Amino acid sequence: MLRRLRLNSVRCHPSLELEELGPRVLLAGANGRGKTSILESVALLARLRSFRTGALRDLTRTGAAGWRVEGSWADEAGPVRLAAVWRGEGRELEIDGRAGATTDEFWGRALAVVAHGGDTIMLDGGAGERRAGFDLLLAELEPHRLADLRRLKEITRQRGSLLRQAKPTRDEWEAWTTQLAELGEILRPARGALGEAFFPYLDRAHRSLVGTNEKLAVRYQPAEGIPAPGPERDRLWDRERERGLNLAGPQRDDWEFSLAGKSLAKFGSEGQRRTGCLAVRLAELELIREKRKRTPVLLMDDALKELDADRREAFWKAVPRATQVLYATAHDRPVQRGGEWVILEISPGSARLAGA
Numbered sequence: 236m237l238r239r240l241r242l243n244s245v246r247c248h249p250s251l252e253l254e255e256l257g258p259r260v261l262l263a264g265a266n267g268r269g270k271t272s273i274l275e276s277v278a279l280l281a282r283l284r285s286f287r288t289g290a291l292r293d294l295t296r297t298g299a300a301g302w303r304v305e306g307s308w309a310d311e312a313g314p315v316r317l318a319a320v321w322r323g324e325g326r327e328l329e330i331d332g333r334a335g336a337t338t339d340e341f342w343g344r345a346l347a348v349v350a351h352g353g354d355t356i357m358l359d360g361g362a363g364e365r366r367a368g369f370d371l372l373l374a375e376l377e378p379h380r381l382a383d384l385r386r387l388k389e390i391t392r393q394r395g396s397l398l399r400q401a402k403p404t405r406d407e408w409e410a411w412t413t414q415l416a417e418l419g420e421i422l423r424p425a426r427g428a429l430g431e432a433f434f435p436y437l438d439r440a441h442r443s444l445v446g447t448n449e450k451l452a453v454r455y456q457p458a459e460g461i462p463a464p465g466p467e468r469d470r471l472w473d474r475e476r477e478r479g480l481n482l483a484g485p486q487r488d489d490w491e492f493s494l495a496g497k498s499l500a501k502f503g504s505e506g507q508r509r510t511g512c513l514a515v516r517l518a519e520l521e522l523i524r525e526k527r528k529r530t531p532v533l534l535m536d537d538a539l540k541e542l543d544a545d546r547r548e549a550f551w552k553a554v555p556r557a558t559q560v561l562y563a564t565a566h567d568r569p570v571q572r573g574g575e576w577v578i579l580e581i582s583p584g585s586a587r588l589a590g591a
Contacts, residue, residue: 236559237277237345237532240308244299246272247583257577258556262563264581270563271390273581274349274534276304277561280317281532282371283326283338291321292428305329309344311529315344317551343378348520351536354512362489369455372519373429376526383421390415391486398479408472417462419485423457426488430455433522440517443545444510449495451511458487504564509542517553524555525581535562549565 236258244252247269262270266536275285285294295302305318315571318329328336330344356364374381394411395501397403441451461483462468475482492511499511516538523531533554539547551569554560562569569576578589 236308236530237308237561240273240277241303241305242273242276243303245276245294245302245304246296248272249253249296249584251584251586252405253579253586256559256561258559259569259576260559260561261569261576261578262561262581262586264565265563268582270581271351271503271536272566273586274351274536274561274563277306277532278347278349279304279319280306280308280533281345282349283319283342286349286351286536291326292323292421295321295323302591306345310346312344317341317344336477336513337380339378342381343375346375346523346527346531347534348516348523348531349534349536350513350516350538351534352412352536352538352540354516355508357515358492358503358508362487365490366488368485369426369429370435371428371443372433372522373425375523376429377425380422380425383418383425386475387415387418387422390418391422391481398475398481403476405472408475411467412461412471415484415486416463422485423460423488426457426485427455430490433527436518436522437514440521441511441514443517444514444549446549449498450492453515454493456487456489456491458489459483485528505541506543506546509540510546513538513542513550517550520555520558525539529560530555530557533558533560535560535564537564537567539564539567 237256239256240253242248244250247267251269251273253273254313262273271287275287277400278284278286285291288294301322302318303318305536307316308314316331320327320329327334328338328341330336330341357368370384374384389579390411394408394415397407397411430453437451437453441449459482462471471483481487494503494507494511499508503511516533520531520533525530540548542550547567548570579586
């Protein structure tokens with residue numbers, strides 16, 4: 236559970252401090268007042284990335300030299316204080332006040348699941364969007380996979396750079412291709428196992444939201460593998476050299492969602508698509524809780540928009556009571572049960588208790 240959050244020069248917030256956060260926190264206020272920036276900051280501490288931008292410098296408040304996000308957490312693994320700092324040239328990490336923490340030390344010290352209004356990109360976006368989402372889940376479940384995924388990114392970058400050269404050399408291509416093939420032998424079984432483990436949770440989460448027998452399924456789709464040295468490898472060299480692109484390997488894998496046997500992306504209604512995305516997030520939450528024996532924070536950025544009242548209510552019933560929820564919305568107000576929701580009115584640099 237997130238106990239305390241402090242922001243400095245993050246987007247529209249010159250400074251902001253939230254303390255004594257309870258299990259259900261609603262961040263209210265008009266659009267553009269900084270609600271999403273709070274969730275983005277929490278996600279950054281848990282996942283070392285923003286769900287809004289790929290460039291961390293974009294979080295910097297206009298006119299500031301950098302930003303700082305600090306949060307105090309306490310879950311089944313014990314208490315920890317984490318901080319991420321951007322000083323204009325790169326990210327720095329701190330654990331319990333100790334600067335210079337490495338990514339591997341920092342990763343997994345806090346856990347979060349993020350549901351937001353743009354989640355349908357997992358259906359409408361390219362394979363890279365889906366692959367990145369499942370790889371993130373894989374690294375949260377098995378932290379040692381983070382090194383393999385970083386290595387995949389670097390090999391793909393180096394190999395692509397080589398192929399874009401006017402005259403790439405076969406020897407250098409072979410060196411990178413051999414490494415890519417070895418990594419594929421590691422990642423593809425891991426991704427396949429993730430798909431098998433994930434499906435029952437996804438099916439159960441979806442049924443809890445819709446109450447019907449429509450089955451939501453996801454299938455891992457490995458791309459063309461790297462052939463062993465020989466004629467097929469020679470043909471891959473010729474094809475890639477001609478096109479200047481990586482055409483095989485685990486960096487091209489994909490995932491496909493289907494509802495009642497049909498592509499959810501192509502044939503699902505808007506309500507079915509949004510419900511499917513929420514089921515994915517609930518399944519992630521439950522899978523992490525069971526496999527890691529820890530409870531992630533659930534961050535929700537207007538994720539229930541365009542859903543009817545029945546499905547909204549079904550969603551809140553499906554969220555485990557032990558899960559801390561931070562929900563940013565301009566309009567929605569969940570049903571209060573015994574005052575469980577703390578409502579904070581958010582504006583730049585301010586978080587005021589509603590009614591205070």
